[in-house]
Amino acid sequence: MATTSHASTDAVPRFFDDLVRCETRLYNALNDRLRERHGIVTSQFEFLRHLRDHSGSRVADVAAAFAVGIGAISKSIDRLEARGWVARRANPADRRSSLLDLTDEGRRLTDAAEATFTERAAELIGGTLTRHQVTAAAEALSVLRAALERDQIGTPTG
Numbered sequence: 001m002a003t004t005s006h007a008s009t010d011a012v013p014r015f016f017d018d019l020v021r022c023e024t025r026l027y028n029a030l031n032d033r034l035r036e037r038h039g040i041v042t043s044q045f046e047f048l049r050h051l052r053d054h055s056g057s058r059v060a061d062v063a064a065a066f067a068v069g070i071g072a073i074s075k076s077i078d079r080l081e082a083r084g085w086v087a088r089r090a091n092p093a094d095r096r097s098s099l100l101d102l103t104d105e106g107r108r109l110t111d112a113a114e115a116t117f118t119e120r121a122a123e124l125i126g127g128t129l130t131r132h133q134v135t136a137a138a139e140a141l142s143v144l145r146a147a148l149e150r151d152q153i154g155t156p157t158g
Contacts, residue, residue, distance in 0.1 A: 033116055055101050056099045064155075084105050
C-alpha cells in the first residue's frame with residue numbers, strides 16, 4: 001500500500017485506538033443481544049449471513065472474505081454444521097473441497113438474527129452519530145478496507 005500524507009501522523013494512533021476499541025465494544029454488545037435472542041454469537045451470525053448471501057462458497061472463500069485462517073473457519077463451519085444450520089455438498093470442480101449452503105433452519109435463524117443485529121446496531125450507532133457522520137465513517141472505512149484488501153495486507157498465511 002502506498003504511503004500518503006493525507007492523514008496527520010499524530011491522528012493515526014488515536015484513529016487506530018478508537019477504531020479497535022469501538023469495534024470491540026460494538027461486537028460485544030451485538031454478541032450479547034444475538035446470544036440472548038437467538039443462541040448464537042456475532043461470529044456465527046456473520047458466517048451464516050455470508051453463506052446466505054454467497055451460497056456455494058468454499059471454506060477457503062469464507063476465510064478470504066473474513067481475513068481469517070482456513071483452519072479456524074473450517075472449525076467454525078464444522079460447529080455450524082453440527083447444529084444443523086449449514087450443509088456441505090460435494091464440489092463438482094474439486095473433489096478436495098466442499099461447497100457450503102445454509103439449511104432451511106440456518107436460513108430462518110439468519111433472517112431472524114439479522115433483524116436483531118440491525119436493530120441493535122442502529123441503536124448503538126444511529127443513537128450516537130448523525131446520518132452524515134455514519135456515512136462519512138462508512139466511506140472512510142470502505143476506502144481503507146479496499147486498499148488493505150487490494151494490497152493483501154493483513155491476510156493470514158494459513
